[in-house]
Amino acid sequence: MRTPALALPLLLAALPAFATAPDLAPVAEATRRTFEVPGIAIGIVKDGELVYAQGFGVREQGQPAPVDADTRFAIASQTKAFTSAALSILADEGKLSLDDRVIDHLPWFQMSDPFVTREMRLRDLLSHRSGLALGAGDLLFWPTTQYSTREIVQRLRHVPLATSFRAEYAYDNVLYAVAQLVIEEVSGQAYGDFLRERIFAPVGMRDTVVNSDHLPAGANAAVGHAQPGFRGPLVTVPPMTWSNNQAAGGIYASVNDLAKWMRVQLDGGVLGKDEAGKERRLFSAERHRAMWELVTPIRIPAEPAVPALAPALPQFAGYGEGWSVSEYRGRKLVWHTGGWPGMVSRVTLVPQLDLGIVVLTNQEVGAAFNAVTMEALDHYLQAPDTDWVAAYAAAVAKARSGADEKWTAHQAARAKRSQPSLPLADYAATYVDPWYGDVTVALEGKALVMRFAKTAALVGTLEHWQHDTFLVRWHDRALNADAFASFDLTPDGKVRELRMEAVSSLTDFSFDFHHLRLAPHSEDTH
Secondary structure (H helix, E strand, C coil), rough: CCCCCCHHHHHHHHCCCCHCCCCCHHHHHHHHHCCCCCCEEEEEEECCEHHHHHHEEECCCCCCCCCCCCCCCCCHHHHHHHHHHHHHHHHHHCCCCCCCCCCHHCCCCCCCCCCHCCCCCCCHHHHCCCCCCCCCHHCCCCCCCCCCHHHHHHHHHHHHHHHHCCCCCCCCCCCHHHHHHHHHHCCCCCCCHHHHHHHHHHHHHCCEECCHCCCCCCCCCCCCCEEHCCCCCCCCCCCCCCCCCHHHHHHEHHHHHHHHHHHHHHCCCCCEECCCCCCCEECCCCHHEEEECEEEEECCCCCCEEEEHHHHHCCCEEEECCCCCEECEEEEEEEEEEEEEEEEEEEEEEEHHHEEEEEECCCCCCHHHHHHHHHHHHHCCCCCCCCHHHHHHHHHHHHHHHHHHHHHHHHCCCCCCCCCCHHHCCEEEEEEEEECCCEEEEEEECCCEEECCCCCCCEEEEEEEECEEEEEECCCCCHHHCCEEEEECCCCCCCEEEEEECCCCCCCCCCCHHHCEEEEEHHHHC
């Protein structure tokens, strides 16, 4: 029976607040002001329908073009769920099993431990339990490098493990490069082509692309922004391409396209019905359940970052196959964030409520997407009011304060009057790390300059800090990744090893300088 038109307003007025889409304009604008975010796009799917799709602000600071529901953003690690779906599609076709050993498909694959090499399964590639440390090996592709995907994977045999195999959770990106090669080997297609033909097209994601270099000229796309030094005026960040590790984070997508993706996920992989009324699926119900199952548990902090975030502390958390899994107010959440130079984002699914929320931003503060996401969740869960913008602002302030205290401690411990043990020219050499490769230090004029051979963005000037430690200031200040470089000398006064570590605790973990063990080439040993 159709509802008479005149009765419709009365019916809507009688609905409880959580049955209608929330008004997120106030929290979106408060978020933009508080965290200095030029643009935000928000989408909500409820009970199979797109009930909210809105943009706020601009694609690029200082330019008039607005963000809308069709603006494409880099969604970074949200791509991991698409990689998992690609493997699931191939599993449904009987071309592989997630229980297959990696060496069944890539016989040349090696980790640093022979046992791990032999026992690594495809599921392990997706679930962050390999034994690698957080972000280990990320410098092989972050920032953009000249290595091919195969070269990245071949270098894995030199990356040491930090824990026992499957012993604990540690987020990694580099194993998704392995998953990319498996998909390409089994399907006979390039990873990007597979996603376009087997996922984007059937789901209806017409504007979604893999990597920024596939964005058409003049596209409705956001521009990334960063704050050099984590404070001060925003600067734009050029697009970064992950052509050599697309499976870890290469997709650009809009709220409207991601709404279609969320619908398919919430429907268990169902795409619809064909002309004969037969159900069409992207992947099977069995594979859908497996992707959302908790594979690797994650320890819950004893306390939240700040007291105001106590309501967000989950009762359980873990990682599945390309998805994070946790709890909020008694409901299971299936979600993922994405971090990219100048852009961060989050997609959140609540299966019990048939609810999906996506928040895309063009700044690097994750607190922004969290504040908006939590506001939307609370609306549908009828939760008590929480000022999530203020709560996450307090967490950001605490993190920045901690970084400031660390820097102050470094300065207090610095022996300012100390001098380098060697003439600057004696530090100049080509250094080699077993897994990354060559890093050169050259005397240019009166200063030492460091260059990562395969990473064009990593060029920086070395400023003397104390003794045989220098501060590397990268010429691209938007990287926010300045590092200490410490030269270890032999008893004979020759450089034996160069070790590095990020200066700030706020630096992205993918700048894993601390995993490098740089030694001078024999012909460069002084």
